[in-house]
Amino acid sequence: MSDVLTGELAALRGQFPVLSREVNGHPLVYLDSSNTSLKPLAVLDAMNEHDRVRTANVARALHTLGAEATAAFEEGREAVAGLLGARSDEVVFTKNASEALNLAAHSLGSNLGPGDDVVISVMEHHSNIVPWQLLCERTGATLKWFDITDEGRLDLSNMGELITERTKIVSLTYVSNVLGTVNPIRQIADAAHAVGALMVVDAAQAVPHMPVDVSRLGADLVAFTGHKMCGPSGIGVLWGRYDLLASLPPFLGGGEMIEVVKMSGSTFAAPPHRFEAGTGACEYRFP
Ligand SMILES: Cc1ncc(COP(=O)(O)O)c(C=O)c1O
Incomplete structure (x- = not known):
């Protein structure tokens, strides 16, 4: 290995303090990033700085610290929107990819019933x-799934039988967390849209590793999670087309997702806040 490479690697390793640890007498080698990635100094410092000098409840505290925290939170939303080629009001913060997918299943489910199909894959x-199983149990819809080929690819040979006029939702992973397979989302999204179905994409393993431009992906909803892309744990994203988000009912009820609350009933805020009940993890403004 050249000295330059050794120097660059050392500098890169230096960005991740946990790599200064030794395990079993050896420098730590971390190969579990697809499970959860290490946090670099920039992230650790931003989190630390936030809690040291800017602690406040985002969007609910009117004092100086609250205004700063809210501005930093919304800057984080803009940064995520930029990463996806999206509008910032299409970026919903959740606590992780699982919550984003549960949000999608819950809110899309209000239109589902017996005779409707949801299509996923093995x-x-x-x-x-699980969120789609729960949804189908609740609504009487039927869960169907794509199989995989011996080479570990999605078996699209029966796509015409799986995606039909009965299909209301297709929800697939972009990149498999087990196989690394990259699925042809655009092709499947086109088939879903041709029968009037919506395309949900689990991009938890895609956004950290490849450019994901939602204007070209063909998806209606896209879920991913901060802790797999060097970000903080406890924050995830559901991106959605604005007109779709605006047509969906809330997932969780609570503070800051409402427009007007009366004892006789409530009306709800516009997206993305409609889907962000309660105090969330802070999205930190990175240097
Ligand atoms: C493809 C995929 N989807 C969803 C998840 C769930 O992510 P989280 O635990 O952050 O909700 C994972 C985590 O391993 C994943 O690999």
Whole structure:
């Protein structure tokens, strides 16, 4: 290995303080990033700085610290929107990808009933299976799934039988967390849209590793999670087309997701705040 490479690697390793640890007498080698990634100094410092000098309840504290925290939170939303080629009011903060997918299943489910199909695949992480199972149990809709080929690819040979006029939702992983397979989302989204179905994408393993431009992906909703992309734990994202988000009912009820609350009933805020009940993890403004 050249000295330059050794120097660059050392500098890169230096960005991740946990790599200065030794395990079993050896420098730590961390190969579990697809499970959860290490946090670099920039992230640790931003989190630390926030809690040291700017602690306040985002969007609910009118004092100086609250205004700063809210501005930093909304800057974080803009940064995520920029990463996805999206509008910032299409970026909903959740606590992780699982919550984003549960939000999608819950809110889309208000239109589902017996005779409707939801299509997933056997390649999914549990977070993109169980919410749809629960939804189908609740609504009487039927869950169907793509199989995989011997080479570990999505078996699209029966796509015409799986995605039909009965299909209301197709929800697939973009990149498999087990196989690394990259699925042809655009092709499947086009088939879903051709029968009037919505396309949900679990991009938890995609956004950290490849450019994901939602204007070209063909998806209606996209879920991912901060802790797999060097970000803080406890924050995730559901991106959605604005007109779709605006048509959906809330997922969780609570502070800051409302427009007007009366004892006789409540009306709800516009997206993205409609889907962000209660105090969330702070999205930190990174240097
Ligand atoms: C493809 C995929 N989807 C969803 C998740 C769930 O992510 P989280 O635990 O952050 O909700 C994971 C985590 O391993 C994943 O790999």
